[in-house]
Amino acid sequence: MELNKLIREYKLEDIDKRKLREDMKLLLSLYRKVDFHIQDHIENLDQVFVETKRRHLDELILSVLEIDKDIDIEKVESQLLSTQQSIFLLKLMDDALSRLRTYPNKGEIYADIIAYKYFEKKIRSNEEISELLLISRSSYYRYMNKAIIIYGVMLFGYSIFNRSYEDRSNMNLKVAEDKMAYTVEG
Numbered sequence: 001m002e003l004n005k006l007i008r009e010y011k012l013e014d015i016d017k018r019k020l021r022e023d024m025k026l027l028l029s030l031y032r033k034v035d036f037h038i039q040d041h042i043e044n045l046d047q048v049f050v051e052t053k054r055r056h057l058d059e060l061i062l063s064v065l066e067i068d069k070d071i072d073i074e075k076v077e078s079q080l081l082s083t084q085q086s087i088f089l090l091k092l093m094d095d096a097l098s099r100l101r102t103y104p105n106k107g108e109i110y111a112d113i114i115a116y117k118y119f120e121k122k123i124r125s126n127e128e129i130s131e132l133l134l135i136s137r138s139s140y141y142r143y144m145n146k147a148i149i150i151y152g153v154m155l156f157g158y159s160i161f162n163r164s165y166e167d168r169s170n171m172n173l174k175v176a177e178d179k180m181a182y183t184v185e186g
Contacts, residue, residue, distance in 0.1 A: 017149055024152040028118040031093055034086050036121075041083055093119075096155035103150060109133060110147035113140070 097119065101111035116129045124132070130140035 020152045021145060021148050024148045024155075027093075027155075028114065028148070028151070031090070031118050032121070032123075035090060038083065038086050038090065092155065096151055099154040100147070100151050103154070106143065106146075107150075109135070109143060110150060113144050113147045114151055117144070 097111055097114060100114065101107050103110060112133055113129060116124050116132060117126075126140060126144070127137065130137050133140070135143070
C-alpha cells in the first residue's frame with residue numbers, strides 16, 4: 001500500500017506532511033519521558049503498598065481519604081486521572097507502532113526505526129540505528145521520514161478511531177465535583 005493511498009483511505013488528504021512529521025517527532029520524543037514518569041509513579045505506589053501491608057490500591061486510597069480530612073481529594077483524583085490518561089496515550093502509541101509493523105511496504109523496518117529511536121529505554125544515535133539495521137545512512141534518513149509520517153497516519157487515522165476503549169474510559173472515574181460515593185470494584 002502506497003503512502004498516498006493510505007492517506008486517502010483515512011481521509012487525510014488535506015494534511016501538511018511536513019507539519020505532521022514535525023508534530024509526530026515532538027510527540028514521539030515525549031514517549032520515553034512519559035513512560036519513565038509512569039514507571040516511576042508505579043514504583044512509588046509499590047513502595048506505598050509495602051508500607052501499608054500490601055492492601056489494594058482502592059482500599060488504600062479510601063482509607064487515606066477517610067482518615068485524613070486535610071487531603072485535597074480533587075488533587076488526588078487529578079493525579080490518578082493524569083496517570084490513567086498518560087497510560088492511555090502510551091497504549092495508543094504502542095498500538096500505532098504495532099500497526100506500522102504490519103504495513104506492507106517496509107513496515108518492519110519503519111517500526112524498528114521508530115522503536116529504536118523513540119520507544120526503547122536506551123537512547124541511540126541515528127548512526128547506531130542505521131548500523132543496527134544494516135542500512136546506509138541515506139536510506140536510514142529516507143526511511144525515518146517516511147516512518148514518522150506513516151506512524152502519524154497509523155496513530156491518528158487508525159489507532160484512535162478503530163480501537164475500542166470503552167472499558168478504560170475516563171468517564172468511569174469518580175470526580176469530587178459529582179460528590180459520588182467511592183466504591184471498591186472487585
